Amino acid sequence: MTNVYEELGVRTIINVAGISTRVGGALMPPEVVSAMSEAAKSSVSMTDLQAAASRFIATITGAEAGYVTSGASASLTLGAAAIIAGLDPGLMERLPNTTGMKNEFVVSREHRTGYDHAIRVAGGKLTEVGMNEQLSGAGVRRTEVWEFEAAINSNTVGILYTATPTSEPPLTSIIKMALKYKLPVLVDAAGQLPPVTNLTKFIELGADLVAFSGGKGLRGPQSSGILCGRRDYIASVALQNMDMDEYFDIWDPPEDFIPKSNIIGIPRHGIGRGFKISKEEIIGLITALKLFSSGKYRPNYQVQQRYLKLVAKRLTGLKLEPKLIIPKDDQFPLLHIILDTNALKMSGFEASRKLKLGAPGVFVSEKLLHENTLIIHPINLDDARTEILIEKLIDVLGDNER
Ligand SMILES: *Cc1c(COP(=O)(O)O)cnc(C)c1O
Numbered sequence: 001m002t003n004v005y006e007e008l009g010v011r012t013i014i015n016v017a018g019i020s021t022r023v024g025g026a027l028m029p030p031e032v033v034s035a036m037s038e039a040a041k042s043s044v045s046m047t048d049l050q051a052a053a054s055r056f057i058a059t060i061t062g063a064e065a066g067y068v069t070s071g072a073s074a075s076l077t078l079g080a081a082a083i084i085a086g087l088d089p090g091l092m093e094r095l096p097n098t099t100g101m102k103n104e105f106v107v108s109r110e111h112r113t114g115y116d117h118a119i120r121v122a123g124g125k126l127t128e129v130g131m132n133e134q135l136s137g138a139g140v141r142r143t144e145v146w147e148f149e150a151a152i153n154s155n156t157v158g159i160l161y162t163a164t165p166t167s168e169p170p171l172t173s174i175i176k177m178a179l180k181y182k183l184p185v186l187v188d189a190a191g192q193l194p195p196v197t198n199l200t201k202f203i204e205l206g207a208d209l210v211a212f213s214g215g216k217g218l219r220g221p222q223s224s225g226i227l228c229g230r231r232d233y234i235a236s237v238a239l240q241n242m243d244m245d246e247y248f249d250i251w252d253p254p255e256d257f258i259p260k261s262n263i264i265g266i267p268r269h270g271i272g273r274g275f276k277i278s279k280e281e282i283i284g285l286i287t288a289l290k291l292f293s294s295g296k297y298r299p300n301y302q303v304q305q306r307y308l309k310l311v312a313k314r315l316t317g318l319k320l321e322p323k324l325i326i327p328k329d330d331q332f333p334l335l336h337i338i339l340d341t342n343a344l345k346m347s348g349f350e351a352s353r354k355l356k357l358g359a360p361g362v363f364v365s366e367k368l369l370h371e372n373t374l375i376i377h378p379i380n381l382d383d384a385r386t387e388i389l390i391e392k393l394i395d396v397l398g399d400n401e402r
Contacts, residue, residue: 011359014389018332018377019191019216023363026219027380032287036221039283046279050238051257053282057228060293062200063210065234065257067227068282069241072190074275075211075227076118079186080105081271082236083158083209084123087259089267092240096123096271102157105186108143108169110135111162115188119160122271126160127151132168142168145177152181163189163202175206184208184233190225193217195329199293209233214281217332217379219297220288221281235259240270241277298330304378307386308335311376314390318397319343335376336368337393344397348372354396362392 005012015023028036050067057066069075084103085091091101104125107116110132119126129151130143148159148169159178161171171187178185185206190213192198202210207229214224227237235258248266255261291297305326312322312335319340326333341347346354348369355362355374365375381389 011361013356013360014362014385014392015380016376016378016389017363017365018379019213020365021215021222025215025222026217028219028221028284028288029291031291032220032284035287036280036284039280044279046242047238047253047257049279049282050242051254053286054234054257056286057226057289060199060289061203061210061226061228063203063228064231065228067234067237067241068214068277068285069211069225069227069237070223070275070277070281071215071225072188072211072213073115073118073225074272075190075225076115076186076188077121078237078241078272078275079209079211079227079229079233080119080122080124080158081240082233083184083186085236085240087232087236087239087263089239089263089265092236092267092270095240096121098123098125102155104153104155105158105160106148106151106156107160107162108148110143111160111167111188113162113188115190116160124157125155127156145169145173148174148177149181152183156181156183158184158186158208161185161187161207163187163192171202171205171207179206184230187211191216193292194297194331196293196295197329203228214285214288217297218285218288218292219379220285224277224281224285226285226289231256232259235262237272239263239267241272241275243273244269295330301330301333304381305333307378307381308333308376310386311335311390311393315393315397318394318399320397332377332379334365335378337364337374337376337397339372339374339397341372346397348374351396355392358392360388360392362389 017023019026053068054065081095103123104127106127108130109128116126129147132142133139175185185208187202187207187210189202189210194217209229212226214220215222238258244266246266315322321338323336339348352366365377
């Protein structure tokens with residue numbers, strides 16, 4: 001029986017790289033898939049739908065409002081556009097041209113990622129500060145709060161902060177500093193779910209806008225995301241993302257979502273119009289958020305541990321050392337496979353390339369390839385895939401001459 005991919009001549013793969021976009025991200029739970037399919041059967045007003053999603057996201061995150069975006073990267077662009085243009089349709093019209101507007105986001109050098117393109121798309125400009133001298137081996141310190149303060153000037157519009165469990169300076173100290181200068185803090189927390197507690201953590205600390213991916217640990221649609229935070233910014237996001245072909249006089253957006261009384265007119269399609277999100281994706285994201293926030297994914301972490309233990313056991317005797325990494329809270333367990341490259345006569349890079357070949361190819365996480373370590377991320381594993389994974393690993397890393 002051929003599936004939709006094979007029909008098109010595309011092989012399916014075993015994705016143990018994890019939630020990476022290039023290998024399709026996390027597989028959606030059946031509840032999400034069926035909710036999306038049900039959503040496809042009726043029409044709704046997209047304004048009503050996003051307004052309701054906003055209220056739901058607000059309840060779950062503790063933010064004033066929320067928005068379903070087409071990914072965390074889109075959340076960053078829309079968030080930056082909202083911070084730059086506010087509720088002024090005239091400024092919205094001009095983006096990404098920010099001549100004469102405040103457009104600088106101060107960011108620590110060590111918080112820069114390939115996603116800072118998302119800020120520049122909106123017309124934002126990144127002002128880099130600080131160092132990580134621990135990483136460069138040149139010293140003991142990392143970026144410090146005063147370095148942000150020293151870079152703030154009359155063009156500064158906000159602070160960009162990339163959240164990880166080890167981000168420096170601590171978000172609390174950045175927020176405290178930003179309050180002093182009345183600057184909003186936009187937090188990129190794309191990959192920070194799980195743990196569930198992070199849904200509320202950054203908002204609770206006082207972040208103005210927080211971006212999460214929908215297609216990573218949330219297991220929603222791959223091209224979905226969340227932006228949550230201040231109500232006025234979310235209204236600006238809606239105005240710059242939604243289809244705006246409306247007559248002002250008869251336009252009735254829910255007042256708690258878009259305060260019509262505060263805007264002088266309806267902007268044309270905005271900078272975010274290309275980051276369109278469908279009703280099916282909005283329902284899919286909301287369904288995934290419901291499952292995740294109510295702890296429904298928690299038992300999976302136990303099952304995932306079992307799969308990884310089985311893989312480790314079955315690799316016994318091969319020229320490698322399996323190492324199971326069990327996190328403290330409700331996060332993903334991981335299996336590190338440390339290759340004995342001398343005995344194997346194969347580097348981590350070669351091993352990963354060989355695993356990818358054929359049908360099905362196995363795509364491992366390549367974060368530690370430079371240490372000749374393959375990482376197995378279990379989010380997409382089930383009984384059948386675990387068995388195929390084991391066979392392929394033995395085939396490539398085993399002794400049999402090929
Ligand atoms: C994954 C990721 C993004 C992008 O998320 P998408 O939902 O794929 O758009 C942005 N920032 C960071 C730090 C990420 O890890």
